[in-house]
Amino acid sequence: MMDLRELYQDLIVDHNKRPRNFGKIDDTTYFAEGFNPLCGDQLTVYLKLDGDRISQVTFEGEGCAISTASASMMTEILTGKTMAEADELFELFHKTLVGEIELDDDTTAQLGKLAVLTGVRAYPSRVKCATLAWHTCQGALHKQHDGITTE
Amino acid sequence: MNNIAEPKSGAGADPVTDAQLAAWRADFPILGTQVHGKPLAYLDNGATTQKPQVVIDAVSNYYATTNSNIHRGVHQLSELATAAYEEGRERVRSFIGAASVQEVILTHGTTESINLVANSWGGANLQAGDQVLITEMEHHSNIVPWQMVCERTGAQLVVIPINDAGEISLDDVSQLLCERTKLVAISHLSNALGSINPVKEVIELAHQVGALVLIDGAQAIAHIEVDVADLDCDFYAFSGHKIFGPTGTGVLYGKEALLETMPPWQGGGDMIRIVRFEKSTWNDLPYKFEAGTPNIAGGIGLGVALEYVTEVGLNNIAAHETRLLNYASEQLQQLPGLKLIGTARHRASIASFVMEQLHAHDLGTILDSEGIAIRAGHHCAMPVMQHYGVAATARASFAFYNTIEEVDRLIAGLKKAVEMFA
Numbered sequence: 125m126m127d128l129r130e131l132y133q134d135l136i137v138d139h140n141k142r143p144r145n146f147g148k149i150d151d152t153t154y155f156a157e158g159f160n161p162l163c164g165d166q167l168t169v170y171l172k173l174d175g176d177r178i179s180q181v182t183f184e185g186e187g188c189a190i191s192t193a194s195a196s197m198m199t200e201i202l203t204g205k206t207m208a209e210a211d212e213l214f215e216l217f218h219k220t221l222v223g224e225i226e227l228d229d230d231t232t233a234q235l236g237k238l239a240v241l242t243g244v245r246a247y248p249s250r251v252k253c254a255t256l257a258w259h260t261c262q263g264a265l266h267k268q269h270d271g272i273t274t275e
Numbered sequence: 276m277n278n279i280a281e282p283k284s285g286a287g288a289d290p291v292t293d294a295q296l297a298a299w300r301a302d303f304p305i306l307g308t309q310v311h312g313k314p315l316a317y318l319d320n321g322a323t324t325q326k327p328q329v330v331i332d333a334v335s336n337y338y339a340t341t342n343s344n345i346h347r348g349v350h351q352l353s354e355l356a357t358a359a360y361e362e363g364r365e366r367v368r369s370f371i372g373a374a375s376v377q378e379v380i381l382t383h384g385t386t387e388s389i390n391l392v393a394n395s396w397g398g399a400n401l402q403a404g405d406q407v408l409i410t411e412m413e414h415h416s417n418i419v420p421w422q423m424v425c426e427r428t429g430a431q432l433v434v435i436p437i438n439d440a441g442e443i444s445l446d447d448v449s450q451l452l453c454e455r456t457k458l459v460a461i462s463h464l465s466n467a468l469g470s471i472n473p474v475k476e477v478i479e480l481a482h483q484v485g486a487l488v489l490i491d492g493a494q495a496i497a498h499i500e501v502d503v504a505d506l507d508c509d510f511y512a513f514s515g516h517k518i519f520g521p522t523g524t525g526v527l528y529g530k531e532a533l534l535e536t537m538p539p540w541q542g543g544g545d546m547i548r549i550v551r552f553e554k555s556t557w558n559d560l561p562y563k564f565e566a567g568t569p570n571i572a573g574g575i576g577l578g579v580a581l582e583y584v585t586e587v588g589l590n591n592i593a594a595h596e597t598r599l600l601n602y603a604s605e606q607l608q609q610l611p612g613l614k615l616i617g618t619a620r621h622r623a624s625i626a627s628f629v630m631e632q633l634h635a636h637d638l639g640t641i642l643d644s645e646g647i648a649i650r651a652g653h654h655c656a657m658p659v660m661q662h663y664g665v666a667a668t669a670r671a672s673f674a675f676y677n678t679i680e681e682v683d684r685l686i687a688g689l690k691k692a693v694e695m696f697a
Contacts, residue, residue: 128644132637132695140696141632163636164653164666186666188634189696247640 158260313646363578403429468617
């Protein structure tokens, strides 16, 4: 096992303590509720789009440090991205965490800040914590409002 | 708050000596292993218990020397395997005080045992307007099978509430019981809260209105002495793996007269007498409910596990675990921001808790790095989580082989978690 500090890096602890963009967007049809059946965690992601571009992302719900930090960082990173760019980043992030894409310098560079979350690769049961918000965001983008799970 | 757990047995037992405890621990090879370079502190006994060498040997010897199918072969190995498996059944009978082995159905676990009753008895006896009574603290496996059969038959599922300590009240039970109540399904010991339910009193009350009672003993069986004749329960279900036996083994006790009236629920080999395309007839009890080749090695191992527990003595187990639980509860409550979930006056073996600003899953991962295994999550009891308004709890669950030193390590691990997230 790697050192715990590599999993719970300062940036993760910080986003968990002070989640960014936490709350609800009332006037949007882009939202989805996600559920992790393993632990019972639930969160809702809300989006606002300006044409094809994401102008605002928020989330609410309760989760572990990994899931909260991942959701919080996601809201920052996706703001200003197009739907296609968001889909692409989700795929890269997801595939990296489940080990389908190798974590080399190139991947790390493409992930940017999100690279701090790749520590979960050493903890298979925690990968779903990191991807819950992202699965839910995919649901919100594609207007699948509920029934989003990490399965 | 009164947090001294009062078990219902173990009061007369002497305190366990260090030498005795060390000897018990030496019976379990896994307890001498390391996790992440630290000695394993296994505090997840509510999920499954560890296996003593005698059980591991029994399973392994069966495969090495006796492996064959049971109840059908005329050859030597089959005779030996059948005898060993049926000896396991007899050990179950004597462990729970059943009148005969006809009342002991071997299943794959508590879940299957409950589903058997819900499908066979429920399917044949429940009608629209009938009620099945459960409690708010049930494990999903004592909720969902009833929901499914209620949906099919038009019967109604009624829930006995719990208070904030995690207890049911016998007044509520009396009020909810009525002539429409056909069955009460209740856990003996709650897996999420540690509460010991007053099952004997519930059974008496239920019988007064003519309702049957099924006891979910999955958690209780390794901690509380069970005597089905004294309880007068109609069904008692438990799993082998939670009492130091192999996974994939379980028991359904049922009163013989009742089992006789129930139709089989799975069809196949072993459960039949004569098969004709026009109509088949069923085998005698308990085989009527045991279709297909069972977990033979598991059944043998379960018998050995029960014999082992009898040697250790449930009275000694209860006494030692109560000491562990009371010490743990006292130490846990001194941690700032920690709240115990489940403070019933009668409870055993389980300390469930939440911490401010610290999610149970993070606690689980941090403790794991210290070699300490606990459970984090909803414990397959989502309605309990809903009652307390939490998504998940952390749960330390004890067995008789745990030590005070392991509780101290748990507390130290939690302090480390608080520091990390401060």
